[in-house]
Amino acid sequence: MDKICYIYRIKLFFLSKSNKKSALSEIHGVEQPETYSRVVANQIQQFRRKQPSVKELIDGILKGDKTALSRAITLVESTNSEHLSKANEVVKGCLPHANNSVRIGITGVPGVGKSTFIEAFGKYLTSIGKKVAVLAVDPSSSISHGSILGDKTRMEELVKDDNAFIRPSASGDTLGGVARKTREAIILCEAFGFDTIIIETVGVGQSETAVHSMVDFFLLLKISGAGDELQGIKRGIMEMADTIVINKADGDNIAKAKLAKTEFSRALHLFPVKSNGWVPKVTTCSAYEQTGIDAIWEIISEYFEWVKANHYFEEKRQNQNQFWMMETINEQLKSHFYNHPNVIQLLEENKKAVQNNELSPFAAAMSLLEQYFKNE
């Protein structure tokens, strides 16, 4: 004990000699409480730390920082107007670095094996040096208040892959809202450096059409049934598909899957030739056993070679951009119109008047539009 005290005294002696202004040479007073302004300053500082600036986010994304990417996507998904204007700035800053990817849409009914497939496909892609981002369009969350795609633990292996990024769908939103957010998230992911963007959707409402309008390649995942594969399948989806993949071609199911492949190939031949000249393919795979996955990538690569050679690739992207611009204008105008106080009131009155044959639908619509423009 004495020895320790002795060493401590020697230390104090040297400290006081070497640094006269050391805290040790000062007389301690009573500790002062933090002033209000210091508390507020700390809070502001903490808030700022939590909310990186637009520049920090853009720099982070371009540097390949996944936290910055996630934060930027959260801003894009926010309904807060301040966040949205910040999100717009981030997207604008990322836009010149975007576009260098292939965008693949994947759809199929629940249970067909989408997440198992995307896990196997994504792992295959990263194994050949690709960087893969998986985004989802799932407006079912706003209808059923529970997400079909997001509720289960999905793609556990791919999540851990450094060259992959998985983001579940923005929940509690309209299809238009989810579509906008997904399109902006695509831009951010591309600026980050992901070269393969997978957009997953479950066929609820119009979500397949929305996803088709934001991807270059559309893959329909199916399973073989009891020879009635084509029943209950929406014609529109068959028409949108660039490739149909029959999943779960394993075990006792292999023969049935082959049969389904023949049936789908025959059915696809009945559709008119696509404007880009591509003839949709049908193939089988087992996402579970990870067989047939490389053949799917070969088909997709062949497709991209084809559409890049005939310039359909850029043309389609340009058309999609214009389509989404018009969609956004239409949506904003519609929502502004229907939320106008005078319109809200008159709309119900006019609906009744039309129902009772007191007003023609045209006259009713015109009077509503007049009210709207008068008060603008």
Ligand code: GDP
């Ligand atoms: P999702 O709802 O479309 O995302 O489908 P999941 O990926 O969750 O798969 C639904 C079920 O099908 C799960 O029990 C999977 O294990 C199973 N499954 C998925 N792919 C295959 C496959 O290739 N072969 C077999 N036998 N089962 C599979």
